[in-house]
Amino acid sequence: MASRGVLGIFILSALPILWLELRRGIPGLEEEENEKRQKFVRKQQQEAQGEKGDEDLVLDNASHTSSETPGREAARRRNLCEPLRTVPPPAAPQPQEEVPDLPEEPSATAEEVVTVALRCPSGSVLRRRFLKSCSAQVLLDWMVRVGYHTSLYGLSTSFPRKSLEVVGGWSLEDAGISTDTMLNVEEKEQSN
Known part of the structure; x- marks a missing residue:
């Protein structure tokens, strides 16, 4: 009877670990599935918007030949369209106050x-x-x-x-x- 209880506790304590391992899955397979889903969604969005312009085709071809992820590609596109911002002039340097010299640090073995x-x-x-x-x-x-x-x-x-x-x-x-x-x-x- 006691061995069944110990076995039950062991199985219950192993379930969260087993669940995490199953959830993690096979890394390469999950990445491929995500990539396929992203391509499918992109294709649907492109069809909904109509024909793409020449500029988008050039950007798509460049991104497919490079190792950019879709997130990086989208960030790069956002940055291309973003207007340049003016950089504020640097603040005037504040005058440095004279800091008095500190006394020499005594050794750790010195008294007082x-x-x-x-x-x-x-x-x-x-x-x-x-x-x-x-x-x-x-x-x-x-x-x-x-x-x-x-x-x-x-x-x-x-x-x-x-x-x-x-x-x-x-x-x-x-x-x-x-x-x-x-x-x-x-x-x-x-x-x-």
């Missing part, structure tokens, strides 16, 4: 070192080591250096989520960064 990781809006995570006695302003300088300007972005802690306050003469330790820390780079809300 903390690793700070920035989780950027793009999803990337950047890591750098700093001395705990280093100015907290260095974090903002680093953020600007990697492309997130302080007028548009701010730093916040993950949990509990709060904005990181950087006051003039504070060190990283004074700002609350005394251990390895992950900070989020977040867009500031723009006021109108």
Whole structure:
């Protein structure tokens, strides 16, 4: 009795896999059938539209001799008929602000070192080591250096989520960064 139950479970668990394999079928055969259907539909559409112009015949002959798929051929035809669009002039280059130099990164074995990781809006995570006695302003300088300007972005802690306050003469330790820390780079809300 128990063996029938195990056999039943085995068969039921194999059915989805068997169904997928049967659904997939023979790859070459399915492609040939699709191609035949597409040719048949194209022929019916052409007959419904009447005679084709010389231009369409040239395009058809070219597409049959090349290895283009019908989808690519249709996309190419759409692009031929599409008018040229004017390209907007490039935006005026913005003046580059002077980014202060960052202090040299201490070795991983040095004392009083903390690793700070920035989780950027793009999803990337950047890591750098700093001395705990280093100015907290260095974090903002680093953020600007990697492309997130302080007028548009701010730093916040993950949990509990709060904005990181950087006051003039504070060190990283004074700002609350005394251990390895992950900070989020977040867009500031723009006021109108």
